[in-house]
Amino acid sequence: MKSALTIAGSDSSGGAGIQADIKTMCANHVFATSAITALTAQNTLGVTGIMDVTAEFLAKQLDAVFTDIYPDAVKIGMVSSSDLIEMIAKKLKEYKAENIVVDPVMVATSGARLISEDAIETLKKELLPLATLITPNIPEAEVLSEMEITDEASMVEAAKKISENFGCATLVKGGHQINDANDLLYSNISYVWFKGKRINNSNTHGTGCTLSSAIASNLAKGYDLDTSVKRAKDYISGALGAMLDLGKGSGPMDHSFAIDNEYTTEYEE
Numbered sequence: 001m002k003s004a005l006t007i008a009g010s011d012s013s014g015g016a017g018i019q020a021d022i023k024t025m026c027a028n029h030v031f032a033t034s035a036i037t038a039l040t041a042q043n044t045l046g047v048t049g050i051m052d053v054t055a056e057f058l059a060k061q062l063d064a065v066f067t068d069i070y071p072d073a074v075k076i077g078m079v080s081s082s083d084l085i086e087m088i089a090k091k092l093k094e095y096k097a098e099n100i101v102v103d104p105v106m107v108a109t110s111g112a113r114l115i116s117e118d119a120i121e122t123l124k125k126e127l128l129p130l131a132t133l134i135t136p137n138i139p140e141a142e143v144l145s146e147m148e149i150t151d152e153a154s155m156v157e158a159a160k161k162i163s164e165n166f167g168c169a170t171l172v173k174g175g176h177q178i179n180d181a182n183d184l185l186y187s188n189i190s191y192v193w194f195k196g197k198r199i200n201n202s203n204t205h206g207t208g209c210t211l212s213s214a215i216a217s218n219l220a221k222g223y224d225l226d227t228s229v230k231r232a233k234d235y236i237s238g239a240l241g242a243m244l245d246l247g248k249g250s251g252p253m254d255h256s257f258a259i260d261n262e263y264t265t266e267y268e269e
């Protein structure tokens, strides 16, 4: 069985972060290992507390995983401080990690800030150049490209800028669009749209974490980038379309849809 490592924060409500990543990897038939960057006290209404691990303890987790169950892909999510980002970059280089998907998490669905201002600079300098793929949502793509995104043409322009600046592929996610949910993949000087029908479901807690973990899972299984994004887009559409409604705010998605219905057949290896 292939394995994927998630380096991310814990979400006590189970909808985003490490918990979403592990559920997604499992449902995509990949063994999930983890290195936790922070604990968050969080539910569908918001984040009430964040406690970072130390860089030394993060390094211990990464050493434990890389020296034993070497990952076929790595997904990186919430990393709030510069010293943690620097440690991750150091370890990814040391262990020659491959298939690295970076979800540049900045703000939670509920609006809470999950990265410090100075850490954004470290992310750009140290981590993004190591990525195979970066998966910003529209506000994150605006920060990384230093331009405004107002339509599909500016999504393409921003994705191109990010790819050129950091030397990797970029998927600008369209979850924040008004009418559509179209994601744009820019890689090797060309681009492709992954068109999604917008699902009328306000329970979108953890969509970004889930999508990036599904992409990492498919890369771990050996699919090329385009196919991995296509399969991940199908997965997120299924998980959102299952219309789970838990909690008092923007609730989590249903990962068991992939186990319960014919979707399993498509994803069986």
Ligand SMILES: Nc1ncnc2c1ncn2[C@@H]1O[C@H](COP(=O)(O)OP(=O)(O)OP(=O)(O)O)[C@@H](O)[C@H]1O
Binding pocket: 016, 107, 108, 109, 136, 137, 138, 173, 174, 175, 176, 181, 182, 183, 196, 197, 198, 199, 200, 201, 204, 205, 206, 207, 208, 209, 211, 233, 236, 237, 240
């Ligand atoms: N209502 C929706 N209907 C269909 N697809 C959606 C919807 N909302 C988000 N998506 C899809 O979910 C994926 C994640 O996109 P989104 O832009 O929501 O990421 P994000 O903002 O990083 O997520 P998060 O809320 O976890 O931070 C994308 O593939 C996007 O197209």
Ligand SMILES: Cc1ncc(CO)c(N)n1
Binding pocket: 008, 009, 010, 011, 016, 017, 018, 040, 042, 077, 078, 105, 107, 108, 109, 114, 205, 206, 207, 208, 209
């Ligand atoms: C731990 C964690 N990571 C990422 C997100 C982004 O959705 C979140 N809300 N919580």
